[in-house]
Amino acid sequence: MSESLYGGTTSRRVTIRDLQQAKLAGDRWPMLTAYDYSTAQVFDAAGVPVLLVGDSAANVIYGYDTTVPVSVDELLPLVRGVARGSKRALVVADLPFGSYQSSPQQALETASRFLKEGGAHAVKLEGGARMAPQVELLAASGVPVMAHIGLTPQSVHALSGYRVQGRGDEAAGRLLEDAKALQEAGAFAVVLEVVPFDLAKKITHELHIPTIGIGAGVECDAQVLVWQDMAGLRVDGKPAKFVKQYADLTAVLTDAVHRFAGEVQAGTYPGAEHSYH
Ligand code: KIV
Numbered sequence: 109m110s111e112s113l114y115g116g117t118t119s120r121r122v123t124i125r126d127l128q129q130a131k132l133a134g135d136r137w138p139m140l141t142a143y144d145y146s147t148a149q150v151f152d153a154a155g156v157p158v159l160l161v162g163d164s165a166a167n168v169i170y171g172y173d174t175t176v177p178v179s180v181d182e183l184l185p186l187v188r189g190v191a192r193g194s195k196r197a198l199v200v201a202d203l204p205f206g207s208y209q210s211s212p213q214q215a216l217e218t219a220s221r222f223l224k225e226g227g228a229h230a231v232k233l234e235g236g237a238r239m240a241p242q243v244e245l246l247a248a249s250g251v252p253v254m255a256h257i258g259l260t261p262q263s264v265h266a267l268s269g270y271r272v273q274g275r276g277d278e279a280a281g282r283l284l285e286d287a288k289a290l291q292e293a294g295a296f297a298v299v300l301e302v303v304p305f306d307l308a309k310k311i312t313h314e315l316h317i318p319t320i321g322i323g324a325g326v327e328c329d330a331q332v333l334v335w336q337d338m339a340g341l342r343v344d345g346k347p348a349k350f351v352k353q354y355a356d357l358t359a360v361l362t363d364a365v366h367r368f369a370g371e372v373q374a375g376t377y378p379g380a381e382h383s384y385h
Contacts, residue, residue, distance in 0.1 A: 247294025
């Protein structure tokens with residue numbers, strides 16, 4: 109795929125090799141979360157090259173306070189819908205908390221379910237150098253792995269909340285070492301979540317695999333957002349500083365609901381053109 113990853117005309121499935129080539133070519137690309145067939149179809153048709161069935165489904169689909177409680181059985185049906193809804197995008201399934209930390213073997217068993225039963229093409233897991241053995245076994249077993257460091261929401265309690273990671277020389281050095289260890293173990297990309305701009309830039313320049321930023325500044329090779337944040341469909345809570353809202357779907361939907369309800373009350377819907385005679 110020599111054209112841009114986003115907006116290119118090639119219809120075949122995006123591969124991890126395409127992502128490596130994009131890094132070499134300096135071609136930046138977007139990643140979005142998706143959790144169902146219909147939105148996957150929209151994002152895929154729009155040309156988004158990578159769709160992540162994030163464990164953020166815990167928040168935006170299941171209404172949990174954190175990503176900690178969501179299970180493999182809750183995520184698997186979402187992965188199936190996204191895989192069926194996409195023709196071109198690489199579909200990445202998030203491994204939920206507790207489904208991979210115990211051992212590389214546990215990670216492989218969980219990842220196998222997402223690939224075999226869910227139809228995902230790759231998996232993502234959170235954690236730094238301590239996850240290298242998991243990444244190594246997955247990669248050696250033919251499972252592409254996206255790593256995720258910085259603010260790792262599954263560790264929200266250990267991190268004492270959602271705060272910027274990698275501030276100060278020591279923490280920054282550790283994060284850079286984490287990124288290198290994951291690359292060495294065979295990760296094909298690494299998400300950098302809520303880390304300072306300069307550190308994300310340094311990691312991006314030192315790695316040969318793509319970095320995907322979320323709250324990590326514009327120097328990353330790619331950017332990801334939870335789609336409801338990007339499109340303004342979150343009713344509760346204040347969006348994080350890094351979120352840019354490109355639409356106001358809450359307002360669009362609320363307006364549609366009001367108009368539908370108003371016409372039902374007034375007896376003007378369904379009209380003759382929506383009725384069978
Ligand atoms: O679960 C998720 O949505 C994520 C991204 C925000 C990186 O991990």
